[in-house]
Amino acid sequence: MAEETNSKASQTSPRKLSHDTSKRSHFWVLEMLLQRLSSLDTKQDDKFAHILNAVGEFGTFQRRLVALTFIPISLSAFFSFVDYFVFTAQKPYCNTSWILAVGPNLSMAEQLNLTLPREPNGSFLTCLMYLPVTWSLDSIIHFGLNDTVSCQDGWIYPYAQERSLINEFDLVCDKKSNWDIVQTIFWSGILIGSIIFGFISDKLGRYPSILLSLLGLIIFGFGTAFVRSFHQYLFFRFGVSQAVIGYLISSVSLASEWLVGKHRAHAIILENCFFTVGIIFLTALAYSLPHWRLLFLVGGAPVFPLIFYIWILPESPRWLMMKGKVEEAKKVLCYAAYVNKKTIPISLLDKLHISSKNVTEASVLDFCSNSYLRKVVLAMLCVWFTVAYNYSLLNFQRKDFSTNIYFMMLIPSIMNVPAWLGCIFLLEQIGRKKSLVLTFFQGCLLCLVSLFMYPEWKSIFTLLVIFGEFSLIASFAVLLVYSVELLPTVLRTTGLGLVTLVSAAGVIMSLMLISQDESFLPSFLCCFSATLALLLCFLLPETQNQPLFDSLPSSEHLTTKKRPPSLEKTDDVTDGYITKETATNTILNATKENFNSDSFSSTRHTYEDIDS
Structure with missing residues (x-):
């Protein structure tokens, strides 16, 4: 009995295996045709992708x-x-040229020494001067001056090597x-x-x-x-x-x-x-x-x-x-x-x-009334604010690294180029959404750690700030590309204006909080905004290899993963080798044939089992 069972299994296994292989091959062809049809729908929806080709x-x-x-x-x-x-920065001194009336041959050092009071460390005060007197030069040298007053005739910059706004408009003291x-x-x-x-x-x-x-x-x-x-x-x-x-x-x-x-x-x-x-x-x-x-x-x-x-x-x-x-x-x-x-x-x-x-008139109110735009803009606003806020915090901390303004501006700017170019690889390999989450999470994490870092660990702190800025610049590059592709043409620049608005608000907010002595508020806002922005990032749809869309009604289709109709559709759009109608008929015929084939095969197997 066991041998008979094994014999039947050995006889039916090749037939079933061949049938399963044929069935898998058949469904593979159907899947390819469906993907081709989806591609045709996408290109049909965006006429400009077709025309720009x-x-x-x-x-x-x-x-x-x-x-x-x-x-x-x-x-x-x-x-x-x-x-x-x-x-x-310029070193200003009160203008005390009044003493030149009694001592025209005085050098600059002698003039300052006679007319300016000194700080406890021996340097001259910048906002005070001795009260002018009508004494002779010998009397001033012998007795000295005692009464001080604020600068009355402006300031001088005897050791300034360049002309800046500070010594142009006397932006010193009060x-x-x-x-x-x-x-x-x-x-x-x-x-x-x-x-x-x-x-x-x-x-x-x-x-x-x-x-x-x-x-x-x-x-x-x-x-x-x-x-x-x-x-x-x-x-x-x-x-x-x-x-x-x-x-x-x-x-x-x-x-x-x-x-x-x-x-x-x-x-x-x-x-x-x-x-x-x-x-x-x-x-x-x-x-x-x-x-x-x-x-x-x-x-x-x-x-x-x-x-x-x-x-x-x-x-x-x-x-x-x-x-x-x-x-x-x-x-x-x-x-x-x-x-x-x-x-x-x-x-x-x-x-x-x-x-x-x-041809519809769109306004900023559509960002509230349209369900897709409301979700997308809310997420983008939070991410743009967080990126700008955290980058401003790191930029403020970087000012302590060097007193040379040329070095402080040049080196970080050059380092931003690899961050921008590296985003090209990320965008092509893992898409917009994953690239944003990766760079954004890394930048916010490094910024948060740097806020709690001890000042004594200067070398580690410097690396955290530099790599944090590097990551946030990369996230800004991804975010800019992502935002352009998420917004419809009729409101694209208005949407970019809104996200830029909140990024400016993030920078202003960081300037306000940094000026305060409390260190808890910057850290709390950094942690809270980063967490909220990361959660909202997962609500955004992927836009890689997708055409831009134009009108407001079409934007709602993205929530159901359908490409929106950018322009008025026509039924006879062709692409490459097959048309949409041909692909649809092929799929329907193949599905029907597959159904008939499966029904016939199952019926035949039933009769064979009965005969045996």
């Missing part, structure tokens, strides 16, 4: 567009960090300007500018927003060299910070909407690498020029050739389509194809249309 994914036109963003972003870095070099106030004014401008230019770019277009930003760099950047008071300087810094953030938001959106796939992330990251080029240019120029006005004149002069952007900068075709300007979008695309020496098929170009019902 015909225009040229990264041809001469796109390379020129990306290169055009490099010069303004370098100048933006120059105007952003120039404060570090125009507030160089006029001493707080560095935190200057930085707060600058970041307040970024906060306001992110709202204004985010709105302008979405309403008027990327092209006019960029031109307005460049005009702001000319007026408030180059024009800073001609200010006549410190309050005017603060006003111009407030204006130039708005122009800087306006250009960053608009240029990133414009470049990303002209590119597809991996080229989009590469362009955004390379553009920010040129931010480091601007810092290197600033450091070299500040080291060479001894006058702060010359620094603004020479460093700001390259902004004038950017006037030619009026004629050479294109508008975003995606934005034009969302505003119903179909003919303008076609002209821009045809010009790009001409530069790339490509030809767009007429049949494909004719399909580029949008119905009037899809």
Whole structure:
């Protein structure tokens, strides 16, 4: 009986094995066809991914567009960090030139020795002087002066080697300007500018927003060299910070909407690498020029050739389509194809249309009413705030490493380049979401540990701060690419403006908390915001290898992992070798055949078992 059972098993095993192998192969083919159909749906949903393939994914036109963003972003870095070099420390002394009326041949050392009181350590006081008298020089030398008074005729800087804002506007003693106030004014401008230019770019277009930003760099950047008071300087810094953030938001959106796939992330990251080029240019120029006005004149002069952007900068075709300007979008695309020496098929170009019902007016209120945008923006706001807050804390701690301002600016800026470039590898290998979680968690952890580190462990503390900044710069690079891909075209720059707003708030918050003696608040906010941001990161969808989407209704489809329809659909979109209709029919036929085959096979096996 056992032998009969084994004999039946040996007879049926090859047949079942062959059937199972055939079945697995059949389902593998079906799975491949389903993946192909999904790819067709994705490309059909994003007509621009299809058209830009015909225009040229990264041809001469796109390379020129990306290169055009490099010069303004370098100048933006120059105007952003120039404060570090125009507030160089100077040793002031009260102007006591009154004694020269009775002793015109006195040297500077003798003049200071006779007219200035000294501190207990022997150095001269900077904010007090002896009260002027009408005595003779011999009497002053013999009896000395006793009555002190605050500086009455201004200050002198006998040992200053360069002209800075401090000795230009006498920002000493009771006029001493707080560095935190200057930085707060600058970041307040970024906060306001992110709202204004985010709105302008979405309403008027990327092209006019960029031109307005460049005009702001000319007026408030180059024009800073001609200010006549410190309050005017603060006003111009407030204006130039708005122009800087306006250009960053608009240029990133414009470049990303002209590119597809991996080229989009590469362009955004390379553009920010040129931010480091601007810092290197600033450091070299500040080291060479001894006058702060010359620094603004020479460093700001390259902004004038950017006037030619009026004629050479294109508008975003995606934005034009969302505003119903179909003919303008076609002209821009045809010009790009001409530069790339490509030809767009007429049949494909004719399909580029949008119905009037899809031309919708979006506003910032949609970030609250739209369920997808509400979830995504909430997560991004928390992450952007935490990255900016923690990086500002680490940057403040780094000031204690070196008193040389050139070294403090140059070395960390150069180290940021590998962080930016390394993100390209991360984004391509593990995607946007995992890259953000990895870099963000590492940066926040190092920042939190550095806040509790003992000051005596200076070498370990230095490494923590440097690697913490490195990780947070990488997370900022990933976050910028991720944010562009998560937001729809109609509200892309408005959304980028909102996240930039909260990042500016994070920097201002860190400046406020650092100035306090309490060390518990910075640590608590760092831990709380990092934990909350990490939890919210898991709510974000993955956008790697996904096309950009344009309209508001389409954004809700991402919550169910469906690609949104960017433009009006057509039924006869083809790609490569098969059409959507062909793939669908193939799958249906294959499924039917598989069903019939399985039914017949099971019936035959039943009869064979009965016969046996």
